[in-house]
Amino acid sequence: xxxxxxxxxxxxxxxxxxxxxxxxxxxxxxxxxxxxxxxxxxxxxxxxxxxxxxxxxxxxxxxxxxxxxxxxxxxxxxxxxxxxxxxxxxxxxxxxxxxxxxxxxxxxxxxxxxxxxxxxxxxxxxxxxxxxxxxxxxxxxxxxxxxxxxxxxxxxxxxxxxxxxxxxxxxxxxxxxxxxxxxxxxxxxxxxxxxxxxxxxxxxxxxxxxxxxxxxxxxxxxxxxxxxxxxxxxxxxxxxxxxxxxxxxxxxxxxxxxxxxxxxxxxxxxxxxxxxxxxxxxxxxxxxxxxxxxxxxxxxxxxxxxxxxxxxxxxxxxxxxxxxxxxxxxxxxxxxxxxxxxxxxxxxxxxxxxxxxxxxxxxxxxxxxxxxxxxxxxxxxxxxxxxxxxxxxxxxx
Amino acid sequence: xxxxxxxxxxxxxxxxxxxxxxxxxxxxxxxxxxxxxxxxxxxxxxxxxxxxxxxxxxxxxxxxxxxxxxxxxxxxxxxxxxxxxxxxxxxxxxxxxxxxxxxxxxxxxxxxxxxxxxxxxxxxxxxxxxxxxxxxxx
Numbered sequence: 001x002x003x004x005x006x007x008x009x010x011x012x013x014x015x016x017x018x019x020x021x022x023x024x025x026x027x028x029x030x031x032x033x034x035x036x037x038x039x040x041x042x043x044x045x046x047x048x049x050x051x052x053x054x055x056x057x058x059x060x061x062x063x064x065x066x067x068x069x070x071x072x073x074x075x076x077x078x079x080x081x082x083x084x085x086x087x088x089x090x091x092x093x094x095x096x097x098x099x100x101x102x103x104x105x106x107x108x109x110x111x112x113x114x115x116x117x118x119x120x121x122x123x124x125x126x127x128x129x130x131x132x133x134x135x136x137x138x139x140x141x142x143x144x145x146x147x148x149x150x151x152x153x154x155x156x157x158x159x160x161x162x163x164x165x166x167x168x169x170x171x172x173x174x175x176x177x178x179x180x181x182x183x184x185x186x187x188x189x190x191x192x193x194x195x196x197x198x199x200x201x202x203x204x205x206x207x208x209x210x211x212x213x214x215x216x217x218x219x220x221x222x223x224x225x226x227x228x229x230x231x232x233x234x235x236x237x238x239x240x241x242x243x244x245x246x247x248x249x250x251x252x253x254x255x256x257x258x259x260x261x262x263x264x265x266x267x268x269x270x271x272x273x274x275x276x277x278x279x280x281x282x283x284x285x286x287x288x289x290x291x292x293x294x295x296x297x298x299x300x301x302x303x304x305x306x307x308x309x310x311x312x313x314x315x316x317x318x319x320x321x322x323x324x325x326x327x328x329x330x331x332x333x334x335x336x337x338x339x340x341x342x343x344x345x346x347x348x349x350x351x352x353x354x355x356x357x358x359x360x361x362x363x364x365x366x367x368x369x370x371x372x373x374x375x376x377x378x379x380x381x382x383x384x385x386x387x388x389x390x391x392x393x394x395x396x397x
Numbered sequence: 398x399x400x401x402x403x404x405x406x407x408x409x410x411x412x413x414x415x416x417x418x419x420x421x422x423x424x425x426x427x428x429x430x431x432x433x434x435x436x437x438x439x440x441x442x443x444x445x446x447x448x449x450x451x452x453x454x455x456x457x458x459x460x461x462x463x464x465x466x467x468x469x470x471x472x473x474x475x476x477x478x479x480x481x482x483x484x485x486x487x488x489x490x491x492x493x494x495x496x497x498x499x500x501x502x503x504x505x506x507x508x509x510x511x512x513x514x515x516x517x518x519x520x521x522x523x524x525x526x527x528x529x530x531x532x533x534x535x
Contacts, residue, residue: 307432309456310408317409335432347429383414385436386429386454 003319007365010321011206011297012155012183012356017249018208024252025210028245036242037231046244053251060258061181061200062191063217069234070215070247074182075106076227077201077216080238081178082110082149084224085199086119089146089176098140098148098175100124100132101341104155107180108337111149124150129290130157130342134165141173148177152184152200156325156338156354157289158298160188167196176222182206182214186257187265187295198222202254204246209253213246267359268296271366275299275355278370282377284390288339288352299355300325302344305387306351306380308335314376315353320369325352347386400457401491407461412468415450421518424510426532427503433459435507437467441515446470446478451507458497462504465489470508475515479527481508506530 008016017025028049034042036050051065058065071077086097099111101123111121122140126132137148148170153160163179170177178199181190186207192200199222204213218224230239276287276299284304303311308324315322325336334340335349344352355369381387389395400408417438427433433455440448449467453460465486470478483501487493493501510530516523 305454307455307459310460313405313408313457345430347432350429350432383411383452383460384454385425385434385452388436388452 006319009355015208021249025245025249056251056255060254073214074203078106080227081199085147094144094146096120096145098122102338130159138169152179152181157300158295159289160293204250207257209249213250265296297357303351305384318372323354403491404461407464408457411464422511422515426507437507437511439511458500462500466504
C-alpha cells in the first residue's frame with residue numbers, strides 16, 4: 001500500500017474524544033450511574049454534575065447556565081430553534097423566516113419543511129468569497145419576520161459570517177436571531193450576550209466530545225415550545241433521562257476548547273496558510289472562501305479536471321482523511337450548494353477538497369500533505385479526459 | 398457507502414488507462430457538469446477488439462467500471478462487445494452501491510459509443526448495428 005502516514009484532516013466532520021473528556025466521562029458509566037431525577041445521593045450527584053457541565057458550557061460562550069439546554073446533536077438544536085420559533089411566532093401571524101443559501105442541511109431542510117407548512121423563507125445570497133452582506137438581512141426583514149437564522153461559520157468553506165452586525169440588525173428590528181455555530185464553537189471567541197445572539201446551536205463531537213451530544217443556547221426571555229414532552233428534565237423543555245456521561249463530557253470539552261482559542265488559532269492558521277499556499281502552487285486550483293474571514297483550520301481548494309470522490313479515495317490510499325463537495329460524496333447529482341453559491345461552475349465544484357486541521361497536525365504532516373496531493377492530482381489528471389481537453393485548450397462543457 | 402474490494406482494486410490499479418494512437422474507434426460519454434466523463438479508445442482488427450483503453454473523469458465507481466469494461470471487451474469480437482451490459486460490469490466488480498449503478502451504464506454506453514464511431518469511420522451507418530447511445534439518468 002502507498003500509505004506512509006496516517007493523517008486525519010477531517011476535523012470538521014468529527015473529532016476523536018480527547019483523553020480529558022473520556023476520563024471525565026468514565027465514572028458515569030459504572031460508578032456514578034444514577035438517574036439525575038432520583039432522590040438518593042447517587043441521583044443527586046448526577047444532577048449536580050449535569051449542572052456543573054451546564055455551567056461550563058454556558059461560561060464557554062458567555063451565557064447563563066439556565067440558558068443552556070442539552071440536546072442530542074447540532075441538527076436537533078437547529079431543528080428545535082427554527083421549528084420551535086416558527087410555531088411560536090405563527091401564533092402572532094409571523095410566518096416569514098430569513099436564512100442564507102450556504103446553511104447546513106440541518107437548517108436548509110428545516111426551512112424547506114416549513115415552506116411546505118405555509119411559511120415564507122428568504123434565502124440571503126453570499127458573495128464570491130462566501131460572505132453574507134448584513135445589509136441584505138436588513139433589507140429582507142419584514143413586519144412578519146419570525147426569525148433570522150444564519151450560520152456562524154460555514155462547514156465547507158470555513159467562512160465566518162458578520163454575526164455581530166447581523167445580530168445588531170435583528171435586535172434593531174426586534175426579530176429573533178439564531179445561529180448554527182457547530183463549526184465555530186471552540187475555534188472562534190463567542191460571547192452570546194455581548195454579541196446579541198438569541199439562540200445558538202452547538203455540537204460536542206466537533207470539539208472532542210462524543211457523538212450524540214449537543215446543546216441549544218436560548219436567551220432568557222425567548223420562549224420555545226417543548227421539544228420532547230415527558231418528565232421534568234431540562235426545565236420540561238426536553239424530557240427524557242439525561243445522558244449524563246455525554247453531558248459531563250461536553251462540559252469538559254467546551255471548557256478545554258474555549259479556553260485558549262486565540263493561542264490555538266494562531267498555531268493552526270499558520271499551518272493552514274502553509275497548506276493553502278502549497279496547494280495553490282498546483283496549476284488550475286483555487287481557494288474557495290474568503291482567505292481572512294475563515295476558520296483557522298479550514299482549507300477548501302478546487303482542482304480543475306479532477307472529480308472529488310476519486311481525489312478522496314486516492315488520498316485515503318495515501319493515508320490522508322479528507323472531505324469534498326463533490327456530488328458523488330453527497331449521493332445526489334449536484335455538487336455542494338455552498339460551492340455553487342459562491343459562483344463555482346458545476347465541473348469545478350465537483351473537484352473540491354476540504355481539509356480541516358487542528359493544532360496537533362505536525363510540520364511533517366503538512367509536508368506529507370504538500371508532497372502527496374500534487375502526486376494524487378497528477379495521477380487523476382493523467383486519466384482525466386476533462387484535463388486532456390483543458391490542456392488542448394478545448395472546452396469541456 | 399461501501400465499495401467492494403474489486404471496485405477498490407480497479408480504482409487503485411485501473412487497467413488499460415490511457416489513449417490509443419490511431420484508434421479505430423473513440424467514444425465519449427457523460428458530461429463534466431454531472432461529474433462523470435468516460436472516453437474509450439478501441440483498436441479493432443478483423444472484427445476483434447485487440448486493444449481497449451480509457452480515460453475517465455469521475456468518481457471511484459466511474460473509474461472502476463471503465464477499467465472493468467475495457468477488460469471485459471479486450472480480445473472479444475465486436476458482436477460480443479455489443480452484448481456487454483452494465484449488469485455484467487456490475488457483476489464482474491462484485492456489485493456497486495445503488496447510487497453508483499449509473500456509472501456502469503456509462504461504461505456500457507462508452508463501449509457502444511466507441512463502436513459506433515468505428516462503424517462511422519468505416520462508412521457504415523452505426524445506428525442499425527449499435528443502436529442509440531443513451532446517457533443514463535441518475
